Amino acid sequence: MPFSFKRARQQEPAAFPRSILDAVKSFYATERKEPQFKPPKHDRERDRRTHAQAATTITTPANTNTKARSRHHVARHPIRLPHRITQLPPEVLAHIFVLGAEEDVMFPVxxxxxxxxxxxxxxxxxxxxxxxTLDAGSLLMWNYRIHRAKACTFDIQLCPQSAMSHLGYYNHVQLCMHVAIPYIHRWRSLEVRFNGYAPFLWNAALSACCGHSPTIEAPALRELTLVYPENDDTKEFALFNGFAPRLRRVTIQGIRLAWSPSVFQNLTFLDYTHHGFTRGAQAASEVLYMLQVSAGLEELRLAFPWKGDSASRYALSASFSRSVILPRLKKLALYIDGADVPPALTYTLPHLSLPVLRSLYLVSPAAPRHSQHPEVFPHLRNVLKSFPRLPALSSLHLAHAWLDERFLASLLATLAFPGKPHLTLTLEGPQVTHPFLCHALRHTGRRLRALALVRSEKLTAEAILDVINRLSGVYLQSIPPGAVPAISALYIRDCKHVDWRSLQWIAAVGILLKVWEGGREVDMRPAMSLQYDYMMT
Structure with a gap:
């Protein structure tokens, strides 16, 4: 008799075989690793063909090397050699990064x-x-960068664009400064420049820096730059609760500051453009007080805006009893952007004492072609009368509207003469011509050590050589043995009508020649062989 349950067991659904279950388990249990290098599609097809050829080839001693080469070709991987920059010490690499960040603000990223x-x-x-730099990128990114700087001091820069409404411009400036104000005690430098106009921009940028609270003091601040040429707000700002003992360099234009001794007495560099809210004697009095506070200056650039004052106001002031001595000042630059010398400058200069001044720069911008301004300032004689004594001057630079031949000749005659050539004279501008040089340098004697000519478009090599001959009192082409030329160096920069190749021979008589074209110095080494040939003949 058959078993009663046998038929029922045969009708049960068939179970998965053990081989299928093992395959599934092994598929999911095995760790799958993707290759680091995936060859291109055409390489994969070539590899497949190579595998097929290797499978059909009979292994013999003759084709063993061929199989080895094909197997090496199939299994090839890119060889990555370490770059030499990876061998640099971490400190050197970090210093390179810091130098790059000075040029590009996004370099760290x-x-x-x-x-x-x-x-x-x-x-x-x-x-x-x-x-x-608060004007580039999102403010959230700058918050992250402040966090990454840890306890380091900050260089804060705000130079926003003006392509927005006045209210939007004001709010944008205030929002940007709101990010940096909590870290004012860690500021190393602050630079704020406004290129467009909006009312009360200095209030938006500096209102949080003014007050009488220790939280707004700047004990680490070393450099301050505030520039807003179109400012019309006459408000005076007292910054940092009067405490910035490490401040050394300041650039000011278009703002009125309370010149506190506890902030500005340790300055070594000052680039000051007067705000223009006062004129004449009052403006000169403000500047003299500033210079008296910052008496330790080593470099000064001073500019007064031209306000169209009449010529009748040009007179030396006798109302000042203050005399300002700058015992460390070595470089002075007087910059004028206007039709004439402002009266405030002639009021200021007589009260200065400059015992160690080495370099004097009298600079003005190049006048446009169709400008109505005169080529030279009409009242330079008043500036000459107001100049203080310059006993240690060794470098004089005149540019553009300062190039008046009578003014230059009189100024050179007033300089001290130590008995040997000591003065380097630099003349820049198209006003420099052959008659100009002959008239202006006729009484220099042996004061000149070097002559530099910059962008003098009307000069030629023959004219320069004639001027040197007049100064030396002898023709350089036939100079007797033992004679010394009037100057020992000649510098020519971007004078397009000067054929400097015809002047290379002056190196043989003891005159150093250097030439710049397009901002680069010309290689003058071929002149050495020419000098040797000249001496041999």
């Missing part, structure tokens, strides 16, 4: 996305993130 090693070096270099 760029180098931190190159590789793991560079990212590690960038994130562990706080000085790399110290530059905060």
């Amino acid at each position: 760029t180098v931190s996305h190159v590789c793991r090693a560079w990212r590690y070096a960038a994130l562990h270099t706080p000085t790399l993130w110290r530059r905060i």
Whole structure:
């Protein structure tokens, strides 16, 4: 008798075989690794063909090398040799990054996305993130960079664009400064430049820096730049609660500041353009007080805006009893952008004492072709009368509207003569011609050590050579043995009508010649062989 349950067991659904279950388990249990290098599609097809040929080839001693080469070709991988920059010490690499960040504000972000090693070096270099430019990128990004700078000091820069409404411009400036104000005690430098007009921009930028609270003091501040040429707000700003003991360099234009001794007494560099809200004697009095506070200056650039004052106001002032001595000042630049010398300058100069001044720059911008301004300032004689004594002057630079031959001749005659050539004279502008040089330098004697000519378009090589002959009192072409020329160096920069190749021979008589074209110095080494040939003949 058959078993009663046998038929029922045969009707049960068939179970999966063990081989299928094992295959599924092995598929999911095995760790799958993707190759690091995936060859292109045409390489994969070539590899398949190579595999097929290798499978059909009979292994013999003759084709063993061929199989080895094909197997090596199939299994090839890109060879990655370490770059030499990876062998640099981390400190050197970090210093390179910091130097690059000075040129490009986004350089830290760029180098931190190159590789793991560079990212590690960038994130562990706080000085790399110290530059905060609030007008570029989102403010959230700058908050992250402030966090990455850790305890490092900051270089704050705000130079917003003016393509917005007045209210939008004001709000944007205030919002940007709101990011940096909490870290004012860690500012190393502050630079604010406004290129467009909007009312009360200085209030938006500096209102949080004014007051009587220790939280707004700037003990680490070393450099300050505030520039807004179109400012019309006459408000006076007292910054940093009167405390910035490390401040050394200041650039000011278009703002009125309370010149506190506790902030500005340690300056070594000052680039000051007067705000223009006062004129004449009052403006000169303000500047003299500033210079008296900052008596330790080593470099000064002074400019007064031209306000169209009449010529009748040009007179030396006798109402000042203050005499300002600048015992460390070595470089002075007087810059005038206008039709004439402002009266405030002639009021200021007589009260200055400059015992160690080495370099004097009298500069004005080049006048446009169709400008109504005169080529030279009409009242330079008043400036000459107001100049203080310059016993240590060794470098004099005149540019454009300062190039008056009578003014230059009189100024050179007033300079001290120590008994040997000591003065380097630089003349820049198209006003420099052959008659100009002959008239202006006729009484210089042996004062000149070097003559530099910059962008003098009307000069030629023959004219320059004639001027040197007049100064020397003898023709350089037939100079007797032992005679010394009037100057020992001649510098020519971007004078397009001067054929400097015809002047190379002057090196043989002891005159150093240097030439610049397009901003680059010309290689004068061929002149040495010419000098040797001249001496041999």
